[in-house]
Amino acid sequence: MRAFQDTATHAASELHVLARRSELGVARKYAEDVAAAFGLDSDGRYEFVYAVNEAVTNAIRHGASDEEDMIHMSIAADAERLTFCVRDRGTFVMPEVDADESSPGGRGLALMASLVDEVDLHIDPGGTTVRLTKLRAASPSVLETAQAQAG
Amino acid sequence: MRAFQDTATHAASELHVLARRSELGVARKYAEDVAAAFGLDSDGRYEFVYAVNEAVTNAIRHGASDEEDMIHMSIAADAERLTFCVRDRGTFVMPEVDADESSPGGRGLALMASLVDEVDLHIDPGGTTVRLTKLRAASPSVLETAQAQAG
Amino acid sequence: MRTFYIGDDVQLEHMGPDVAILVVGGEVDFEVSPQLKARLMRAIKAGNRRLILDLTDVTFIDSTAIGVLAGTVEKLDELGGGSLSVVSNHEKVVQIFEITGLDNMVTIHASRDEALAAATVTR
Amino acid sequence: MRTFYIGDDVQLEHMGPDVAILVVGGEVDFEVSPQLKARLMRAIKAGNRRLILDLTDVTFIDSTAIGVLAGTVEKLDELGGGSLSVVSNHEKVVQIFEITGLDNMVTIHASRDEALAAATVTR
Numbered sequence A, B: 001m002r003a004f005q006d007t008a009t010h011a012a013s014e015l016h017v018l019a020r021r022s023e024l025g026v027a028r029k030y031a032e033d034v035a036a037a038f039g040l041d042s043d044g045r046y047e048f049v050y051a052v053n054e055a056v057t058n059a060i061r062h063g064a065s066d067e068e069d070m071i072h073m074s075i076a077a078d079a080e081r082l083t084f085c086v087r088d089r090g091t092f093v094m095p096e097v098d099a100d101e102s103s104p105g106g107r108g109l110a111l112m113a114s115l116v117d118e119v120d121l122h123i124d125p126g127g128t129t130v131r132l133t134k135l136r137a138a139s140p141s142v143l144e145t146a147q148a149q150a151g
Numbered sequence C, D: 001m002r003t004f005y006i007g008d009d010v011q012l013e014h015m016g017p018d019v020a021i022l023v024v025g026g027e028v029d030f031e032v033s034p035q036l037k038a039r040l041m042r043a044i045k046a047g048n049r050r051l052i053l054d055l056t057d058v059t060f061i062d063s064t065a066i067g068v069l070a071g072t073v074e075k076l077d078e079l080g081g082g083s084l085s086v087v088s089n090h091e092k093v094v095q096i097f098e099i100t101g102l103d104n105m106v107t108i109h110a111s112r113d114e115a116l117a118a119a120t121v122t123r
């Protein structure tokens, strides 16, 4: 279900998957390929893939109403920016008040924000769209800063 | 500190306040005036003001580093859409793991999404920007749906 | 601009030693929700377990205050039980309770009398 | 595509009755975090209070799994005490623990031996 309009630069490509946990590995592989083609270094690729995985997880976990729903991924890239777009057709929901279940959440968005240069979350009646952007000449990410401090 | 470029339609106006809780009432009054000038009905105004208050609260509570920081509000409107923009210059943060403090949060974004037609959250190294949009011919909001079901 | 007030706690001796009524009015935003939290925690520390929060004059309650109410219910649970009832017949306030799911954690009464009657029955 | 595995729990009798080692490997995402949670809860139900989660072979751990670990620490607290230690020397995994603040809730050890030594001292 991939459609690379331009395989050399991945300037525009799409991937549509069913809203199933088993597709998360597929989404990560897609993000990894795209990031490599764009030329991100190993740290940058890890961060990009991590952020994408969080956005796709949210779409599957919170956005989709069942496993037959589709999650839409697409890429936009130019010389400076690589943007990964994750879209679902669901309603943005309240966080669960997991009384004694107690797996406190709410870390996904902040993780995305730490790991890529720009996060854009758009909610409208048609669904939720997250855009994650890595700049080629990026300011040092949280991971790199942590590394520099440790080293 | 208000600058109405067009007082008739509020097509473009701005308000800049210090990041203090005491400014929340000021922000709500501003949003109420803008919504009334745009012509939202009483339900629509309440919802708009509520969503704005949540966004400004987040900017003060999570975005600003101290009470001398500024929160920037601006309006854009055309015939169909009224958009309220709230901007801070802070870093998007992890939710607090309030061990025994236990005031579980995380409801702000979902409330905004329930009360206006579009929410856009943009995070970049310069800060966090939230845009809240009410359409003139809006689909029924959650509040209106609840009312219809109750009545 | 103060857009809210916090009234004195009301202790109703005839209702038993663990019932307290707290009164707040106006717009309960992030300027006032920390005070609301302190007040609720103080009532619990003083031994009250059946709390009635009278929001009759509240026209606006933000998500930080909703969080305080949810946290209060959790606190009472931790301490082995108790209840928080809320008094409001403000359409919008009640709808915010519904959107956030708080109506599953607290009982909402239309009047203080109704809340007191329910507290008596529970006794 | 299974990108992870969950090993058998290891019970170390000589360490005392309440120490258990759980082993997970690969990419711990939302496909596996519910299983991780079930495994941790089962270990706690069986009476274990000093849990060592060996993530030596984990290269990726998502926010849902971080939530499971945070929830496990809270659960142990509720039950009156205990500890969760994590074994990892994967640079990225450790950095994710730091970004999320999980490193304030669990002790991170570079090797299983180090974790076991710490558990012995704690004893």
Ligand SMILES: Nc1ncnc2c1ncn2[C@@H]1O[C@H](COP(=O)(O)OP(=O)(O)O)[C@@H](O)[C@H]1O
Pocket: A058, A059, A060, A062, A063, A064, A088, A090, A091, A092, A093, A094, A095, A096, A105, A106, A107, A108, A109, A110, A128, B109, B110, D063, D064
């Ligand atoms: N795609 C989505 N569709 C619907 N709701 C969402 C979506 N993404 C996030 N949310 C809501 O926002 C909350 C916060 O998301 P996040 O920061 O990723 O944390 P987490 O998913 O771990 O709770 C979620 O708990 C959920 O209520």
Ligand SMILES: Nc1ncnc2c1ncn2[C@@H]1O[C@H](COP(=O)(O)OP(=O)(O)O)[C@@H](O)[C@H]1O
Pocket: A109, A110, B058, B059, B060, B062, B063, B064, B088, B090, B091, B092, B093, B094, B095, B096, B105, B106, B107, B108, B109, B110, B128, C063, C064
């Ligand atoms: N303007 C902001 N600046 C920094 N972090 C923010 C901002 N807005 C939201 N956040 C982060 O996102 C989380 C979720 O926000 P929200 O849904 O409004 O819930 P709440 O503020 O009640 O926790 C916050 O707890 C905070 O960690």
